[in-house]
Amino acid sequence: MHDLTPLTALGSGAPQTDTIGPVTISENPDSALVSVAARLGQEAACARVLAAILGVPAPDVAQFVQGATLGAFWTAQHCWMVDGPDDPQAGLSARLKAELGDMASVTDQSVGWVRFDLQGDGLGVLFERLCNLDMARMPTGSARRSVIEHLGCFVLHRDGGYTVYGPRSSAQSLHHALVTAARSVF
Amino acid sequence: MRYSAFRLLKEALSGHKGWTPAWRNPAPKPHYDIVIVGGGGHGLATAYYLARKFRQHNIAVIEKGWIGGGNVGRNTTIIRSNYLLDGNEPFYEFSLKLWEGLEQDLNYNAMVSQRGILNLIHTDAQRDAFTRRGNGMILHGADAELLSAEQVRREYPFLNFDNARFPIKGGLAQRRGGTVRHDAVAWGYARGADTHGVDIIQNCEVTGFRIENGACLGVETSRGFIGAGKVGVAVAGNSSRIMAHAGMRLPIESHVLQAFVSEGLKPVLPGVITFGAGHFYCSQSDKGGLVFGGDIDGYNSYAQRGNLPVIEDVAEGGMALFPGLGRVRLLRMWGGIMDMSMDGSPIIDRTHIQGLYFNGGWCYGGFKATPASGWCFAHLLATDAPHPTAAAYRFDRFRKGRMIDEKGMGAQPNLH
């Protein structure tokens, strides 16, 4: 095991949590995120294998599914992001690469994105001030890409809360936007 | 009728009974030596210079609606000659010189106000590019001045110097730049052309060209056929629609550019400023409104109106540059249709059809170009040779690879 010490996207050793009114905004630095893009002609096969890995069918358009350990969301036609705890042995991307073989292009995106988990009541009202997603039409299991303060983000409605994935280099600006909006609303 | 302070005084004392129409309202004649299609700034200026400077007679301007109803009546009124490329700079400098003598020439106060234009610099690369530009301007005989951040601050102390996302590092100033009362340009040229015998025919829509054996014989209109020795088309915004009647496809797309004006305020902004790190440029009109604009909406449109994202983008740029704008209210927004050309520069040229001439592709630059465009188009129509300052504005530059691409954006009109 190497001895480099990781920094979270917000730039410190430990993740940050903010509680504003009824809402908690937590940086989640431990989740792995891997992109899976089916190769041409392998779309169905790739979806099948992905389903086997997840234990649930691969998510359809704008959907998020949660398997036993891993979740996945749709990002584009025949493309998904798989998220969840990193594989303790090989790393999640290596494992997916091994299982998908040349059915898909597999790219580790774990550190390309900052993940914020939002929990609490009134998140719909909070997101009204952040992005143009129609939260009333975003039931649990929805996943959409949207724009929050000029940043392209994924917004996932999980069981019990929301996840926002945003570009890692702008983690501080995204965090600022989330917190400012929460202070404005609550 | 000559306009003057004396005349105004006399009329005021005699109940304003003596004022006559600024232009006649003639019926179209069956044939003209030269027909200009389009009663906007460029068409009217062309007719004026044809009659006054090139001593042509028997000229008509044909307008489908009311004169000055296109982009000359819906722009941000800025004049400048701070161009980068050799193909452009002499032309726009010629135009600026014509602006400088325009009112006396036309006997019409168009409120040419040389209050200066300042393009702000936010990066070293921008400074390098503006230095190249400013030096080019000077080489072409125009005026240019490179300001440091401190100099900019002295002139515009209320800009965002202390809390900016993209700090102001200086600016390229052109003191002779400024603004002109836009409607008055159309009216002044119309009145001048009319005085020199040009027939201005409003509410007359061109529906086709009569072309026989490769030669244009005149125009079909909603008021019948009008024969012409030469036809000059100056209908920027609608160039593709009109030239399609002649079977031509152009290196042009039509896009909507929105512009905005605030409620009237006491003087706050001395000159024209252009944000270099966002889409925002602004000046204050003589009536006190802040007149500002940004980028085009970005999609093909003939609708003369735009959408919210661009409005918000412009407001963000404005607030980023000028944090005191927050409580200034936006009064009105409107849209003009831009002939966005494939290299961001205009075309003043003959077509492959004998007797049919074209002027268009002005992108955002049309208003400031009005006098020179009229002059150069008149020159082409009268002499069949391009004016030296407009020699690069040819159709064939795209085929030959001689684009005049100020922004370096290539063949994508919405990026110019």
Place this chain on the structure above:
Amino acid sequence: MNRLSTGGQIDRAKTFRFTFDGVPYDGHPGDTLASALLANGVRLMGRSFKYHRPRGVLTAGSEEPNALVQLRNGGRQEPNTRATTAELFNGLTAVSQNAWPSLKFDALAINDRLSNFLTAGFYYKTFMWPAAFWEKLYEPIIRRAAGLGSITTEPDPDSYDKGFLHCDLLIIGAGPAGLAAALTAGRAGARVILADEDFRMGGRLNAETHALGEQSGADWAAAIVAELASMPNIRLLTRTTILGAFDHGIYGAVERVADHLPEPAPGKPRQILWRIYSKAAVLCAGAIERPIAFANNDRPGIMMAGALRTYVNRWAVTPAQTVAVFTNNDDGHRTARDLLARGLDVAAIIDTRADAPACDGAQVMAGAQVIDSAGRLGLKSVTVRQADGREHQLKLGALGMSGGWNPNVALSSHQRGRPQWNDEIAAFLPGADLPQGMQVAGAAAGRFSTQAALASGADAAMQVLSDMGKTGHAPDLPMAEDGKTRITPFWHVGGTKARAWLDFQNDVTVKDVTLAHQEGFRSVEHLKRYTTLGMATDQGKTANMGGLAVMAELTGQSIAQTGTTMFRPPYTPVAMGALAGRSVGRDFRPFRLTPSHKWAVEQGATFVEVGMWLRAQWFPQPGESDWRQSVDREVRATRSSVGVCDVTTLGKIDVQGRDAAAFLNRIYCNGFAKLAVGRVRYGLMLREDGIAMDDGTAARLADDHFVVTTTTANAVAVFRHMEFARQCLWPDMDVQLISTTEAWAQFAVAGPNSRALLQKIVDPEFDLSNDGFPFMACGEITVCGGCPARLFRISFSGELAFEIAVPTRYGDALIRRLMAAGHEFGVTPYGTEALGVMRIEKGHAAGNELNGQTTALNLGMGRMVSDKKDSIGAVLSRREGLQDEKGLRLVGFMPRNPQDRVIAGAHLLETGAELRAANDLGYVTSACYSPTLNSYIAIGFLKAGDARLGDVLRAASPLTGHDTEVTVVSPHFIDPEGERLRA
């Protein structure tokens, strides 16, 4: 006091103190500034734009042209605020504007005396001589006189939010029609947003006395609003103006959440801009009353009849005890009746109609006209000409004018719609071409009676429900007045030489319209622009119709033929702050921070904005007083030992798939099909027009996997371009693209000791020797005991150099490790300036050279454009204008005196040539001081430059005062043979 002793929707139990022009007054919650001022007997509230005429309140709503004040002070100073919509709060301060030295004695009222000279468009006819006097003399005078209120130029201390709302149905206006629509749709379960600009919903119901069923209108409205508020599917937005109808059912709205408070609560916004995405909309915006033009109809105390009634009914205030009404329609009589009912003395109803109805308690003068008024700072009397021609004077303090009501069609016309004239109501109705999904109901649709408004609102909602496939039930609507309002159009009182106002704020009178007609400005747009009719802050809401009517009369055309000018957003003016939202100041755009940012901050680095990125520009050391010292040191240290630079900002795109190589072979103008795995190649990308688009490297990590780098500036555009090629041009290539810019922290390690340094951190199983990992090698390795990494042997500096990338979260640790491990070599971090110096020394093109105007040939890379394959841009790059043998070529320049500065942006001329464009030979693109050569150096584009090596030229920058003799040299100042980078 002009407050009536009873009634009104105000809270008399509470008192608010406020000041106007420094004078303290009292008002109540529920008051507007205008109602509170009237209650205190203040009729004079402002001055007009041009003639500085004394003005009082004309209306009771957002259409107000006259009563504009400057509200608040300091950074919150807010010019041109309508007293009629400014909600009173405790401590409100307002001052009058456009008056000096005081509202009562305004020096520029001299303009009023000179009005005969200041007719429409007078300025077009004079001020032309001498030309130079315009900017120096005339214009400053005009500018000072013009404008209305002023801003402080202090930053606005308040914040603004933006938000997004979605609904099935947006209802604009909460008067009877809007409430009925909301009730109908709300009860059926539709998602409804009901927005009203007022702080109290109900619209005219709050201003009228007639009953709805058993209740007063205001009570009925309050009850309905309470029911609506209890429905979870309904969102009520009070104090919210729908500013515009945009494409496909998107509406802009501004909610004024804190304008009625002394200041917003901490962290809370002053206003919110909502973007409302609606499937359908019902416009229930009511109607706006129009004045009648007569001589001196602009005095304080003369107001719209409906407004007079509103002040009495809603706010229990009247401007005077003795009033009169001047009308051409039955609604004027309603005003008179309401005033009488509140005990006011109605001196007369002057009705222009010969068949005017009678009125209990007031004298009706049928067929009469008001022909003049008197009272300098407030109305004292009017002169009436009766039907028989007799004139007589009425002493009174207020006059209500009613020229009829205009349906408020503005939002219905924000797209293509043109309103249509209707003779019966003598007004324009919404046209057929409404914005997608919009219906119009209530008075906005010409349904003026309360009963008709209620019904039409419910009907519109039923239609929406049916379009949605929902069944609704029309609610039981209360019985309400259903009177017909007869009108005989009457626009202006003729036969006068005095001025009769059409546009109160901009001082446009009937005479101005007449003059415009005389001079040929007859189309409505010419009329507007020549006279400025309707161009004031109220956009002519009360003015335009009268102007059109007068013009129609003059031309002999009907009003329908005359048409209207365009209605444009915003419906009422909108604060810029609201449109900008949170994107202001430092938050204008998000920051992108590099993985070493935290470390660089600790080092005291100076940062520079590069696109959205903040990058370390240089790292000052103690004792360095000038940036050049730092940069020179960083360059020397790198070239003599080893330097490290964070290059994460370069775009990185992983290109994967069976056809990845073939794909890149078409994207780049040079060949990529045969690049071996484990190797990197420089690639030049052209746009389809043959101009250089971007450059970078492509590293082949596997047969089916490349990592492409782009310049920092073009990362997004290149990705988009590659997606276009992949999806649109060659849809059956097996290629997948993903941006990995953010995923990898990448550092350049450059200098003769770079290998030695890296060997200390790269895990030992990886061979970094020149044979094992030669120039342009690449590979996936591990560092520091197993951390996955990518290593590229590429060099921007021209030195032996590597770029090493680790997952971003380890970037901070890696830079610290590199610095620690490099201590023995004196490792030096360098910033973008040193990077720039070294790339100029090496002659590499960057943004200044790849400016979108240059070709491969210009850049000295003409031979890279392969003619053996079809790649993007190759064909058009061969056009004659782009293949000029004497065209621009990238070359280097050395000043003859090494300490003479060469300026980027200088133009190149022959020595001795005159400074004219005709002598222009090219320009300098990039310049710097080279600490390696102890000389200023530069690169740039020179005509036929490749044939001019050794020539001496002028690099002239008159703009900056530099003029330097330079020798043309190869752009590769350092190690032209590339021995160092292959070492």
Place this chain on the structure above:
Amino acid sequence: MIINHPLLGPCDAQEFTYLGDARLIERPDGMADGAAAAFFDYAYLRENPAGEHRELWFHEQGDRSWLVVTRNTLTHDIISVELARDVARRQGRSA
């Protein structure tokens, strides 16, 4: 504007980046005879109709798909939306 994405349903046009005429799909063969003329026409000449216009939009802030949108340039009404890749394939473009 709202673009009804074939997969994602209605999306705000602000999420998209506009390119231009959908004819840009029909890139000529750079190795064919007459390529110079064909590319000039392809890159520079436009119908630019006042009416229905087939045009390319990139869902930059969405699923990164290129769409062919048929839209009326006078009214901004959108008539149809397709995935550009499907259109390209239908037009016979392949690897």
